[in-house]
Amino acid sequence: MSAVLRPVQASGGGPQGGGSPGGGSRPTSPTVRSTWNASRMIVLLGALLVLAAVVGVLINPGRGPERPLDPADTSLAGSKALADLLRDRGVTVDRVDSVQAATEKAATGNRLLLITDMTYFDEHTLSRIPGDRLIIGNAFGLETLAPGVRMHPGPPARSRSREPECQLPAARLSGSAYMGGTAFDGPPGATGCYPSPYGGHTLITYPNAGGVTTIVGDGSFMTNLRLAEDGNAALALNLIGTGRPVTWLVRPDNPPPALDLPGERGKSMYELMPDNILWTVYMAIIAVALTAFWRGRRLGPVVAERLPVIVRAAETVEGRGRLYRARRARQRAAESLRAGTIDRLTPRLGLASGAGAQEVVAALAARTGQDAPQVGAALYGPPPADDAGLVALAGYLDFIERQVSEL
C-alpha cells in the first residue's frame, strides 16, 4: 500500500519548506548597529530624564526632615511664621537646642522658656532655670518642670476648634482656638482653659518657679499650617509675645547617638567585621550575577505552539452522572436505566418497538420464568426510595437482561 500512499510533491497543499534551493538562510539576530538604531530614541529620552532629575536636585536641595515646632522650619509642621510674627513685634526669639545654651540665655535676664521637646534633655537641669515657662505637649519630666500638674486620666481629646471657657485674659481675648491633645489637672490655684470633653483642661496656667508656667496639650495651633486659622495666632502671641525675650528650646540638630550601644566598647557589628568580608560579599554578588547571566541566557527563542484542546467526549455524560448524584435524582436515573433495558429487550422478545407495558411484562415473565408483578415493578414501578434501592434495581435489570440473552 505504501506505493499508493507515496506523497505527491506537486499537489497544491504541499508544504512550502522543501523548495528552497541553496538553503536560503538569513540571520535574524540584531546587529549592534540595528540595536542602536532601534533603541537610540529610548536611550536619549532616558538620558534626558536622568539629566533633568540631577539638575532638579542640584537647583533645589531637599529641605531635610520636618522639625515640628521649630522656629527655623518652614514646613507645615514648623513654626517659622510664628517666630517671624514675634520678631516683627520686637520680641527677641532665640532658638536653642541644648540645656546649656538655654541656661546661658537665662543668665541674661528675665526670659520666657518655650519647651517643645524633652526627648534629649535633662529635666532637672532645665527646671533650675527660673522664670516663665511654656511647655508644649505631654513632655518628659513634666512633674519636675511643672510640679503639681498631672495628666488627666482618660483618652486625649481630638484637636479641633475649642472655646476657651475660662477667665484667663490671653485665652479669652483670642477666642476659639485649635486645641486638644493631652488634658491636665492643675494644682489648686491654677487656671484651666479649653476643657477636654473627657475632663481636665488642655491649657493649664499657674504660678511656679518664680514665674508663670503654662502647659498646652497640643502645639498644633502654633504650626505654620494652623497659625492663620481661628484665634490660633492671637493665642500664641498672647502666650509668648508678652515683651520678654523668648528662649525657644527645640530638639537638638544633631541628636547624640543612644548611649547604650551593644558590643565591645560601643562598636557595632559592622565596625568589628574585617574589611575583607564586605568586599567578599561584593565579589559574591558579582559571581552570582555572572552565574545568573550564564544560566539565564537562552539558546534560541522559546517556541510557542497552538495545541488542540483536550476534551474527552465522555465529559458531558460524566457531568450528567455527577448531576444525578448531587441531586440524588433517583427517579430520572431509574427512568434512564429502565428505558435502556426495555429498549434492548423489546427486539429480543420479538415485540415491536412501541410495545406497551403489559405486553413487555407478560413476554418477559413468560420468557424468564420470573414473577410477573415483580418484573412489572422493576420495569414500570415507582422510583426507588433510596440509593440502595437504586443499586438493587440496576442489579435486577441486569439480571433480567442476562436471563433473556442466555435463554
Place this chain on the structure above:
Amino acid sequence: MALTGRAGLVAALGIVVVLFAPQPGAALAGVCLVLAAAVIVDLVFAGAVRPLRFHRSGDTLVRLGQPATVELIVENPGGRRVRGMLRDAWPPSANATPRVARLDVPPGERRKIVVTLDPTRRGDRSSVAVTVRSLGPLGLAARQGSHRSPWTVRVLPPFLSRKHLPSRLARLRELEGQHPALVRGQGTEFDSLREYVIGDDVRSIDWRATARRHDVVVRTWRPERDRRVLIVLDTGRTSAGRVGDAPIPMAGATPGGGGLLVRTEPRPTPGWPRLDWSMDAALLLAALAARAGDQVDFLAYDRAVRAWVSGASRSELLSSMVNAMAPIEAELIEADSQGMVAAILSRAKRRCLVVLLTDLNAAALDEGLMPVLPQLSSRHLVLVAGVSDPRVAAMAARRGSAEEVYDAAAAEHAQLERRRITARLRRHGVEVVDAPPEDIAPALADAYLALKAAGRL
C-alpha cells in the same frame, strides 16, 4: 553574547582571593578587570556567527508515528573556527532530537547535523530558528546569534486502518467477481453477452440476441462502476471530543496533565479526537472505493470549507487526501449544517453516495442536520457515520456503588438518545454506521460494500 559556567567559576574563585587578600578592594578590582579582559578576548576571537550559512535537506512528508530526519548543513565562510553549540528550534510537538548539538566547523568548511523529528501530532511543523553559540578560545564567553533556515515537515494522518484494506479488497473482488455474475440483480449493470453453457441460469438468456445468432446467448452482469462517493468530514466542535485509546500518543495527552500543580490522581488518557478516527475511516473508504472504480471526492467543513479534494486520479487520490487532511484541526465552533448541505449540493451535481462523518449527537443533529437532511437525501444517498465512545459504554455497564449506578444511568441516557437519533435518521432513508473508534473504519468499509452489493450507489 553569552557567558559560560567557566566565567561564573572564575568569579567564584575570585571570592576566595578577595577573602584572603591583604587589600580586598584592590583584589576585587583586579579580579573583575582580569575577568572582563578575558571575556573581551573571548568575544573578539570567537568565530563569527552572522556569516554562517545553512542548507537543509531531508523529509518533507512523514506519516504520524514515524520519525523524519532533516539534515542541516552548516557552512562557515568566515576566517575563524566556529566551535560551540547549535540548537535547531522546532515546535515542541515535533519532538526534535538532539535539542542542542555540538558544533565544530573549521573555517571554509561545512558540517552536517542530522535532526530527527518524532512528531506527536498531525499538521505542518516548521523550523523556527537555528541558534548558534560560538565559544571563544578561553571558553569564558561566546557569541550567539540566530538564523532563519525555513523547512517544513508535513505530518500526515497515519492511516492505521490500512491493515483492514486487504480483507475488504478481497470481499470487493468476490463481489465484482473475477468471473462475471450471471444473476441479474439490483446493483449490477450489463456487462457482455456470451454463449450459453450448461448450468447457466435460463433466466439470463437473452432471447433477442439468441434469435439473431444461431446459438443460445446469455447476458452477464457485473457490479456497477464509476459511481461517485463524496466523503464529508465534519470538523466542528463535536469532532474535537476525544474517544478511545490513542494508538499514537498525541502532544499534550500525557496522563496526569503536567504543569506545576501536578494532579496525583491518575486521569484516564484522553485518546484521539473523533476527527482523527473519522479521517482514518475516510481513508480506508477512499482506498476501497478507488479500487472499486468509483470516483471519490473529499470535503471538510465546519462553517467554511476546510479542505476540498476533487477529481483526483485513482493513484493520486490517497496522497492528495492525506495532504489535505494533515493541517485540519477540530474547530471549536458549532458546525453549520445548512452551509454544509449547500456546499455538498453545489459540488455534487450528479447522484452520489454522500458519506457524512460526524458525531451522532442528538442535540447537535436536531438543531443542525435534521431540518436540512431531506434536501440532501432526496438527491443523494446519504450515509452518516459516527464514532461512539467506548467509555460511555463502559460507564453504562458499571454497577458497583450508588455513584456508579448514577453514572451508568447517565450513560444509558446518552446511549438511548443515540439510538433514537439513529432510528430517526434511518426513517429518513439515511444509512447509519455507529461504531466504536477501533471499528469505525472497517464498519464503514463494510457498509459501503453492502451498499455496492445491493446496487444502491
